[in-house]
Amino acid sequence: MADDNPQGERISEAEQAVMEALWARAPLTANEVADAVAPARGWTLATVKTLLSRLVAKQALETAPDGKRFLYSPRVARADFATGESKRLVDRLFGGSAAGLFAHLAEAEALTDKDLTQIEALLKELRK
Amino acid sequence: MADDNPQGERISEAEQAVMEALWARAPLTANEVADAVAPARGWTLATVKTLLSRLVAKQALETAPDGKRFLYSPRVARADFATGESKRLVDRLFGGSAAGLFAHLAEAEALTDKDLTQIEALLKELRK
């Protein structure tokens, strides 16, 4: 099957900020996206437009004409993006072992009590 | 305190491959590093030398003169690098919640039975 964006086209950090806006609420116009992201990052409208174009080129976004302008919507689900990035990290740093990542976070004391409790609950759920 | 490489200077993917060799065994000469990494990545010696230089510039490596050449050693611990990258991911994708990352991996069925067992054991250990 013709896979569209398997992972070949990576989404950069700045681009992700744009995606986040659209993952939160879509479709949006370029202006709406800019309103949502530009202030926090100190971007101008032009910057947001560039990022939108690049994301369309990467097939991470799709456009639908709306009068004279475009409505942008994500083509990749946030969950898929998150999964891809997470797996990449686990592969690159922990030899593909998610448990390795956990062990490391634990050792680095990067797990809060809340984290532990939640993970515990999650495990219980999974084991059911 | 004058912090040397708090996180300002990121280590890129290719650079990490070089670091891995030195994390595994250090100090090493440029040639030894190349022997360890170049074949697997299809790199020439020149490429490895460039990466070593950049890592020294980024203060991720330090050099000790050994006759006419250098011995390279890591200045950043692998664990610290792993922690930094992991935290970055958790922040960027899961709002800083490590449990969120776990929940996501679970949902994406990216956790093997072995992972679950190991995490379980780890939790038990932590709770002790």
Place this chain on the structure above:
DNA sequence: CGTAGTCGATTACAGGTGTAGACATTGAGA
């Protein structure tokens, strides 16, 4: 003592990324 090999440093160059201005088109209001 000269010459070749070795080694770090310098330079190169294409592609990606962050950031943005300029330009062209077009629709809407005057």
Place this chain on the structure above:
DNA sequence: TCTCAATGTCTACACCTGTAATCGACTACG
């Protein structure tokens, strides 16, 4: 209908990254 504002596209440019060739210095062998 003419003009202005909005909107997408094109162009720009510096820095980072991947990948590597070349240069200059020094050492060791002949």
